[in-house]
Amino acid sequence: MRTTAQNAELALLLEVAGTPKPGNVDRHREYDDLRFEHFLAGAVGAREGLEMAADGEPLGESFRRAIEGMSEQRGGNTQFGAILLQLPLVAAAGEDDRSLSPEGATAVVESTTVADAAGFYRAFEAVDVAVDEPPEDMAALDVRRGSEAVPTLRERGLTLEAIMEQSADVDDVAAEWVEGFERVFGAAERLEALSGPVADRSSTVFLELLAERPDTFVVTRQDRETAEEVRRRAQAVLTGEESADALADELVERDINPGTTADLTAGALFVALERGQDV
Amino acid sequence: MRTTAQNAELALLLEVAGTPKPGNVDRHREYDDLRFEHFLAGAVGAREGLEMAADGEPLGESFRRAIEGMSEQRGGNTQFGAILLQLPLVAAAGEDDRSLSPEGATAVVESTTVADAAGFYRAFEAVDVAVDEPPEDMAALDVRRGSEAVPTLRERGLTLEAIMEQSADVDDVAAEWVEGFERVFGAAERLEALSGPVADRSSTVFLELLAERPDTFVVTRQDRETAEEVRRRAQAVLTGEESADALADELVERDINPGTTADLTAGALFVALERGQDV
Numbered sequence: 001m002r003t004t005a006q007n008a009e010l011a012l013l014l015e016v017a018g019t020p021k022p023g024n025v026d027r028h029r030e031y032d033d034l035r036f037e038h039f040l041a042g043a044v045g046a047r048e049g050l051e052m053a054a055d056g057e058p059l060g061e062s063f064r065r066a067i068e069g070m071s072e073q074r075g076g077n078t079q080f081g082a083i084l085l086q087l088p089l090v091a092a093a094g095e096d097d098r099s100l101s102p103e104g105a106t107a108v109v110e111s112t113t114v115a116d117a118a119g120f121y122r123a124f125e126a127v128d129v130a131v132d133e134p135p136e137d138m139a140a141l142d143v144r145r146g147s148e149a150v151p152t153l154r155e156r157g158l159t160l161e162a163i164m165e166q167s168a169d170v171d172d173v174a175a176e177w178v179e180g181f182e183r184v185f186g187a188a189e190r191l192e193a194l195s196g197p198v199a200d201r202s203s204t205v206f207l208e209l210l211a212e213r214p215d216t217f218v219v220t221r222q223d224r225e226t227a228e229e230v231r232r233r234a235q236a237v238l239t240g241e242e243s244a245d246a247l248a249d250e251l252v253e254r255d256i257n258p259g260t261t262a263d264l265t266a267g268a269l270f271v272a273l274e275r276g277q278d279v
Numbered sequence: 280m281r282t283t284a285q286n287a288e289l290a291l292l293l294e295v296a297g298t299p300k301p302g303n304v305d306r307h308r309e310y311d312d313l314r315f316e317h318f319l320a321g322a323v324g325a326r327e328g329l330e331m332a333a334d335g336e337p338l339g340e341s342f343r344r345a346i347e348g349m350s351e352q353r354g355g356n357t358q359f360g361a362i363l364l365q366l367p368l369v370a371a372a373g374e375d376d377r378s379l380s381p382e383g384a385t386a387v388v389e390s391t392t393v394a395d396a397a398g399f400y401r402a403f404e405a406v407d408v409a410v411d412e413p414p415e416d417m418a419a420l421d422v423r424r425g426s427e428a429v430p431t432l433r434e435r436g437l438t439l440e441a442i443m444e445q446s447a448d449v450d451d452v453a454a455e456w457v458e459g460f461e462r463v464f465g466a467a468e469r470l471e472a473l474s475g476p477v478a479d480r481s482s483t484v485f486l487e488l489l490a491e492r493p494d495t496f497v498v499t500r501q502d503r504e505t506a507e508e509v510r511r512r513a514q515a516v517l518t519g520e521e522s523a524d525a526l527a528d529e530l531v532e533r534d535i536n537p538g539t540t541a542d543l544t545a546g547a548l549f550v551a552l553e554r555g556q557d558v
Contacts, residue, residue: 002351006323013292013319017306027296027306027315036306037478040292041558044285047326072281073558199316279320279352 004093004274005051008086011269012043012079014279015262018202020244022210022234023218023251023258026203031252038075045069046083053087054094059112060119060160063087067123077127081173081217081263084120085184086270088177093274100274102180109177112160118150120160130221132170141166172216172260176267183209187268191277198269198279206265207244210234215258222256230258283333283372283553284326287365290548291322291358293558294541297481299523301489301513302497302530302537305482310531317354324348325362332366333373338391339398339439342366346402356406360452360496360542363399364463365549367456372553379553381459388456391439397429399439409500411449420445451495451539455546462488466547470556477548477558485544486523489513494537501535509537 002010016039019026030036049066053059066083092104099107125146134142140152141163153163167174176184187205194201211234214227230251236242251257273279281289295318298305309315328345332338345362371383378386404425413421419431420442432442446453455463466484473480490513493506509530515521530536552558 002320002324002348006326010320010323013323014316017316017319035476035478037293037296037476037558040296041281041289044289044292045281047285069281197314197316199314279316 002273003051004054004090005047007093007273008050008054008090008270009043009047010279011086011266011273012046012082013040014199014202014269015082015266016040016043018199018206018265020248021203021206021262021265022237022244022248023230023256024262025257026248029248029252031255034075034078038073039078041073042070042075042078045072046079049083050086050090053090056091056094058116058119059087059091059108060116060122062091062119063116064119064123064126068126071126077129079263079266080123080127080129081259082266085173085176085181085263085267089181089184089267089270097274100271102182102185105181109161109164114153114157114159116160117153117158117163118147120163121145121149121153122147130217132220138166170216170220172213173263175216176264181267183212183264184267185271187264188271188275191268191272192275198272198277202265202269203244205268206261207234207237209264209268210258210261211238215261217259217261218256226256227258230256281552282330283369284330286372286552287329287333287369287549288322288326289558290365290545290552291325291361292319293478293481293548294361294545295319295322297478297485297544299527300482300485300541300544301516301523301527302509302535303541304536305527308527308531310534313354313357317352318357320352321349321354321357324351325358328362329365329369332369335370335373337395337398338366338370338387339395339401341370341398342395343398343402343405347405350405356408358542358545359402359406359408360538361545364452364455364460364542364546368460368463368546368549376553379550381461381464384460388440388443393432393436393438395439396432396437396442397426399442400424400428400432401426409496411499417445449495449498451492452542454495455543460546462491462543463546464550466543467550467554470547470551471554477551477556481544481548482523484547485540486513486516488543489537489540490517494539496538496540497535505535506537509535 019028046066049062052062088105088108091108093100124143164174164177168178191201191205214231218227237244298307325345328341331341367384367387370387372379403422443453443456447457470480470484493510497506516523
């Protein structure tokens with residue numbers, strides 16, 4: 001049997017192997033500076049941090065270690081959001097089988113500390129992540145400040161849960177953290193109910209998630225209008241009005257990457273693997 | 280920095296990601312019952328055994344553990360030969376950086392014991408591997424007997440090195456073991472000398488190895504004539520007379536898998552990664 005950390009790593013690998021996944025790197029599409037093999041190396045490098053989380057070590061330090069390991073390749077940010085999304089699920093699954101539930105994952109989120117928030121900020125020193133400018137009253141907590149923000153976190157007593165709450169309206173990974181991972185568990189159930197190879201199921205679930213809500217990573221890098229267009233066109237793929245492959249080619253051409261939807265897909269794959277989905 | 284075991288796992292992943300690799304599963308080609316994701320799960324599952332070898336644990340037990348982990352997927356034998364090839368290299372690299380050399384790897388091979396041979400035989404219980412019928416006087420040592428062959432190994436005092444010597448004329452993985460991993464180190468140098476993404480280099484080195492000598496896995500599953508045809512046509516790809524993609528499609532169609540050449544490629548990738556090849 002694979003361990004919890006092995007399932008988390010495999011979920012990252014299966015996510016990038018699924019194709020087509022319009023706009024994102026997959027086994028048939030890549031960018032010159034962000035290639036398929038960067039995601040392979042990112043997943044391999046993340047494993048130690050994933051093991052730490054599964055073993056009950058503090059989430060912030062586990063995250064920092066996972067992101068440092070992920071960054072040992074030249075593509076830059078490959079799976080930052082996916083790993084952030086996975087960690088409370090991995091920690092819950094590491095406790096016992098029954099804890100891998102909305103309640104179990106929420107209990108992990110609620111137990112995070114200021115030290116976990118500090119680990120999260122330190123992780124940004126390992127890799128460039130596309131983020132919005134923070135509101136003016138939050139400038140001291142701009143994640144790009146990395147460990148320089150730690151004194152402010154301590155002064156204000158902000159836990160990692162509190163940080164996620166502040167981002168939940170602009171980042172759907174943070175929203176999952178504070179809303180019981182509702183979309184992830186829902187997507188895992190749909191993935192389990194589908195038939196066929198798991199990488200193909202993963203591509204289907206990706207499209208369903210993309211059609212559900214505008215991707216917040218697209219909102220951050222482009223704008224809300226573009227994210228809404230992508231959502232609408234993913235819906236058109238599901239109803240057969242558009243070709244998934246053509247949409248994938250077009251979005252890669254336009255450099256539009258629905259990365260948050262890929263993160264949610266990786267989370268759903270992890271949950272399904274832990275529940276016995278075979279490969 | 281990635282650990283030695285991480286580099287070994289990543290080498291397995293990069294090997295299957297390189298395309299085209301005529302006849303083998305790669306990110307653009309797969310069989311219905313042997314798919315790309317089986318190789319991802321195989322690599323993830325092998326990691327613990329690879330770590331054991333890097334930490335200096337006995338090679339036979341490390342191999343058995345790696346193969347059991349590799350087999351936690353429905354595709355069957357994905358990387359048996361590649362892991363067998365990698366293990367002495369991983370053990371040598373685990374000692375110190377200078378030991379990752381033909382001499383260092385040979386010293387590991389020469390230090391193998393009868394217990395290592397037993398671990399090798401036990402590994403065959405986890406997975407079906409295509410092998411030739413043994414000669415009549417070797418029937419007691421047919422690898423398919425698994426642990427039932429162990430008493431015979433003990434009676435005859437056969438180390439894992441001795442077992443590899445007996446197979447070296449029909450299996451080029453065994454030949455590497457007893458000939459100082461000459462082709463692997465040569466291929467690693469060529470891989471390092473090429474430019475471009477590492478997965479593309481890996482595809483080039485695969486074709487060069489394939490053009491060099493008939494693939495012994497093709498000899499085993501088909502016959503020597505087919506293996507020689509594949510060698511000649513790989514040569515034709517290198518000189519521009521044939522298309523690599525067309526050859527890849529044809530060999531998959533004919534179910535001809537030059538698996539030994541893939542194993543050598545994975546070994547070369549591991550050596551290059553350990554020597555600092557970036558991804």
